[in-house]
Amino acid sequence: IPDGGLRAWLVVLGGFLDFAIAFGLVNSFGTFQARYESDWPWLSTSTITWIGSIQLFILFLGGAVVGPIFDKHGSRALMFSGTAVCLLSFICSSFATRYYQYLLAQGILLGIGSALLFYPATGAISEWFNHKRGLALGIALSGSSVGGIFWPIIINKLFASVPGPWVHRIIALISVPVLLISCFLVRERKLTAPATAIDKLEATAAETSKEGSGILEAVCERRFGALCLSLFFIYGGMLVPFYYIPLFAIEHGLGATKANNLLAIGYAGSVVGRVGSGWIADRFGRFNVLFIMGVLTATITFSWGSMTSPAGMTASALLFGLFSGGLVPLGSACVAQTTPDMGRIGLRIGLMMAFASFAALAGGPASGAIKDATAAWLAVYSFSAALTLAGAGLLLAVRFW
Numbered sequence: 467i468p469d470g471g472l473r474a475w476l477v478v479l480g481g482f483l484d485f486a487i488a489f490g491l492v493n494s495f496g497t498f499q500a501r502y503e504s505d506w507p508w509l510s511t512s513t514i515t516w517i518g519s520i521q522l523f524i525l526f527l528g529g530a531v532v533g534p535i536f537d538k539h540g541s542r543a544l545m546f547s548g549t550a551v552c553l554l555s556f557i558c559s560s561f562a563t564r565y566y567q568y569l570l571a572q573g574i575l576l577g578i579g580s581a582l583l584f585y586p587a588t589g590a591i592s593e594w595f596n597h598k599r600g601l602a603l604g605i606a607l608s609g610s611s612v613g614g615i616f617w618p619i620i621i622n623k624l625f626a627s628v629p630g631p632w633v634h635r636i637i638a639l640i641s642v643p644v645l646l647i648s649c650f651l652v653r654e655r656k657l658t659a660p661a662t663a664i665d666k667l668e669a670t671a672a673e674t675s676k677e678g679s680g681i682l683e684a685v686c687e688r689r690f691g692a693l694c695l696s697l698f699f700i701y702g703g704m705l706v707p708f709y710y711i712p713l714f715a716i717e718h719g720l721g722a723t724k725a726n727n728l729l730a731i732g733y734a735g736s737v738v739g740r741v742g743s744g745w746i747a748d749r750f751g752r753f754n755v756l757f758i759m760g761v762l763t764a765t766i767t768f769s770w771g772s773m774t775s776p777a778g779m780t781a782s783a784l785l786f787g788l789f790s791g792g793l794v795p796l797g798s799a800c801v802a803q804t805t806p807d808m809g810r811i812g813l814r815i816g817l818m819m820a821f822a823s824f825a826a827l828a829g830g831p832a833s834g835a836i837k838d839a840t841a842a843w844l845a846v847y848s849f850s851a852a853l854t855l856a857g858a859g860l861l862l863a864v865r866f867w
Contacts, residue, residue: 467596468527468655469594469595469596469597469598470595470598473594473653473817473850474595474602476532476651477590477591477594477651477652477653478591478594478602478605478606479586479651479840480587480647480648480649480650480651480652480653481587481588481590481604481606481607481609481648482605482608482609482612483609483644483645483647483648483651484545484583484584484587484606484609484612484645484648484652485584485587485606485607485608485609485610486609486610486612486613486644487552487613487640487641487644487645487648488548488552488579488580488583488584488641488645489580489584489607489609489610489613490609490610490611490612490613490614490616490617491580491613491617491637491641492518492521492522492525492576492577492610493574493610493611493613493614493617493660493708493733494613494614494617494618494621494729495517495518495521495617495708495709496618496708496709496710496711496712496713496726496729496854497573497617497621497622497712497726497729497834498517498518498572498621498676498721499514499518499709499710499712499713500712500713500716500725500726501566502514502517503713506565508679508738509565509652510834510838511713511834511837511838512830512832512833512834512835512837512838512857513565513834514565514688514832514834515830515831515834516569516573516830516831517568517569517572517573517744517857518573518709518830519573519826519829519830519831520569520573520574520577520827520829521572521573521576521577521580522577522705522823522826522827523577523823523824523826523827523828524573524574524577524578524580524581524612524823525580525581525584525819525823525826525840526581526701526779526819526820526822526823526826527581527814527819527820527823527824528577528578528580528581528582528584528585528816528819528820528823529581529585529815529816529817529818529819529820529823530817530819530820531581531582531816532544532581532582532584532585532586532812532816533585533589533812533813533814533815533816533817533819534812534813534816535812536582536585536586536589536590536654536812536816537589537809537810537813538814540586540588540653540654540655541586541587541590541632541650541652541653542649542653543646543819544582544583544585544586545582545586545645545649545652547589548578548580548581548582548583548645548650549579549642549645549646549649550579550581551578551579551582551737552575552579552583552641552642552645553638553641553642554575554579554581554734554741555571555572555575555579556634556635556637556638556641557634557635557638558570558571558575558736559571559572559576559634560631560632560633560634560635560638561631563829573652583645583648585812585815585816585819586652586812587606587648587652588603588606588607588798588815589654589811589812589815590652590653590654590655591603591606591810592799592802592806592808592811592815593654593655594655594800597748598748599677599748599799599802599803600743600744600745600747600748600752600795600796600799601741601744601745601748602744603744603795603796603798603799604740604741604742604743604744604792604795604796605663605740605741605744606795607740607794607795608734608736608737608740608741608791608852610736610742611733611734611736611737611739611787611791612733612737613733614729614732614733614736615730615733615734615737616730616735618638618712618726618727618729618730619726619727619730619736620640620817621633621637622722622723622726624636625718629693632773636722642806667783670709676861679808683857685802685817689802689804689864689867690801690805690814690818692860692863692867693801693804693861693864694816694817694818694821694822695860696857696858696860696861696864697797697818697822697857697861698821698822698824698825699825699828699853699854699857699860700760700782700797700853700854700857700858700859700861701794701797701822701825701857702822702825702828702829702853702857703763703764703767703795703825703849703850703853703854703855703856703857704763704767704790704793704827704828704850704854705825705826705829705830706767706829706833706846706847706849706850706853707767707770707786707847707850708732709830709833709834710746710833710837710843711725711728711729711732712725712728712729713725713772714779714843715779717843718774718779719776720776724776725858728779728780728783729783731780731784731787732783732784732786732787733785733787734784734787735784735785735786735787735788736787736788736790737787737791738788738791738794739759739787739788739789739790739791739794740791740792740794743755743756743759743790743792743795743796744792744795744799746795747792747796747799751801751815752796752799752800752803753803753861753864753865754865755792755796756792756793756796756797756856756861757861757862757865759790759792759793759796760793760854760855760857760858760861761855762789762860763786763789763790763793763854764851764852764854766782766786766789767786767847767850767851767854768847768848768851769782769856770782770786770843770847771842771843771845771846771847771848772844784819787791797818798815799816801814801815801818802815805863807850826861827855829850829853831849832849833846833849836849
């Protein structure tokens with residue numbers, strides 16, 4: 467494994483651009499959530515949250531399909547397809563007028579497009595790096611945090627200056643060229659091919675005979691299953707606050723612009739958290755750092771409900787981004803670390819994310835239902851913190867397996 471070099475770092479750059487657009491938009495749904503709350507006052511918070519939850523559910527679940535396709539066919543076709551689906555999502559959203567149309571266009575289509583873009587990039591980066599894998603994934607996934615900084619600001623200004631349909635069209639004009647660049651930069655690492663045609667036939671026959679048993683071993687390994695369960699709880703808990711940062715701030719007296727700026731502040735902290743935690747994890751252990759970040763994320767989440775002053779909300783957003791930023795890249799790095807056959811890395815990361823997709827799907831609406839039933843933000847943040855802390859505790863057990 468090269469663990470560096472120009473071609474490897476170009477893959478990281480491509481992943482960074484990819485995540486800044488696709489994952490950044492998914493992460494910025496809180497801005498749309500606050501807007502839709504005012505546009506559709508007859509709909510409950512949990513109902514509106516389904517749009518963002520569907521995005522994340524499909525993004526995570528898609529790994530079960532996209533990951534194995536990447537292992538077999540590489541990244542290029544998948545990423546071009548993802549770019550096309552994202553463009554279709556933006557166009558359809560610009561013509562949507564009813565809730566179910568936004569659910570289909572902004573929820574389902576953007577989720578599919580993001581899944582087609584996410585897994586080829588993470589899989590390719592994992593193939594190019596070993597000892598620096600945590601750092602490389604952290605740098606690439608910090609793109610989603612950078613996207614989380616500028617997208618809320620851009621979207622909020624667009625809603626204030628142009629009609630709603632044009633918001634989605636301008637998003638398309640910004641996004642598609644950047645995604646096309648990332649499609650050309652991201653490339654899987656090709657292993658040395660057999661020297662002759664006979665060697666190729668023999669290698670293909672051997673690969674086919676081992677494929678079924680190899681997939682079964684990759685899926686059914688018990689430590690991998692326990693790791694997936696711990697990440698299920700961690701991701702289910704840490705995703706909840708992103709839906710509600712602007713809405714929580716608005717309900718506690720901040721204007722819409724300042725409330726959306728809190729989301730950007732959170733993602734600014736996340737940039738540092740993703741890169742910094744990856745660098746530290748490569749030196750002190752990926753499981754160790756992931757556990758510590760999970761506990762710190764749960765702690766700041768639990769305290770968030772009582773932080774109602776502008777200074778308190780700003781500090782909470784910044785610290786939450788800092789601590790939670792490393793959870794997703796370190797989760798993928800831990801999966802890669804426990805994968806003996808890197809030819810199955812796409813499958814393993816995809817299955818882990820697919821398992822976590824059910825937490826992503828349920829977390830938003832469940833927390834919205836808690837909010838509707840109790841009218842208490844403390845209950846929402848306590849629910850989120852409890853999930854994250856449970857996952858961190860299980861991860862510690864996996865660490866010493």
